[in-house]
Amino acid sequence: MSWQQYVDTYLIGSGKCSDGAIVSAAGDGSVWARSPGFQLSPQEAALLVKTFSDSSQAAASGLFVGGRKYMFLRCDGEAVYGKEREDGVVIMKTRTALVIGLYTKGTVPGECATAVGRVADYLKQHGY
Template sequence: MSWDSYVETSLVGSGHVSMGAIAGFTGNIWAQTNGMNLKNDEVQMIYEGFDDQSRLFEKGIVIGGVKYIFLGGGEFLKGKKGQDGVIVYKTKTALVIGIYKEGIQTGNCSSVCGKFADWLIANGY
């Protein structure tokens, strides 16, 4: 199964993630749903935000050119834009990014992304 299939089945297929992506720390995008348009430099900035959140507070979490107001982080990073939001988990080698649209609960999106990140970690990623 390709990484695209994992994004489609494990994230979006849950019904609690509208769009999703998996990306390596250097910015290489392993897989993303259609329409997400995630860019390498956006991935790099998010990755760096796990260690230094000051840039995220200043510039937000940007996904495909869309800016989400950075709300904070710890185990995961979260951002909002109106009724939509973004959740980002970090594994050993990658970021798991989930976007949710109006009507999806933040906690449900976070739970799905977190469980997928745990699965990646357990499998060496």
């Protein structure tokens, strides 16, 4: 299965993520797959990777995902959460990737987190 199929089938296809992406956890900003129309800059991707080891910048300035600023809620080492009004972002880390899911008004944040978590767990089980 290609990286794009994980985004299309398990993130967007879940109905719980409005947009999604899988990016490299190496900090180089490379985007492996993303939903149509979702633009995640290499700089944004690199900063998201950094947030897992040092969340102080995100806590002070917010999370920037797809050109949009989200209020940083928390980082527990495996997941980062952000919110902007009734929309939000969930980012989960595997050994080699970050799985990103965005949700919009009407979606329960935990449902988006479950969809993102399923992809992250699958990647972890397969060495990614």
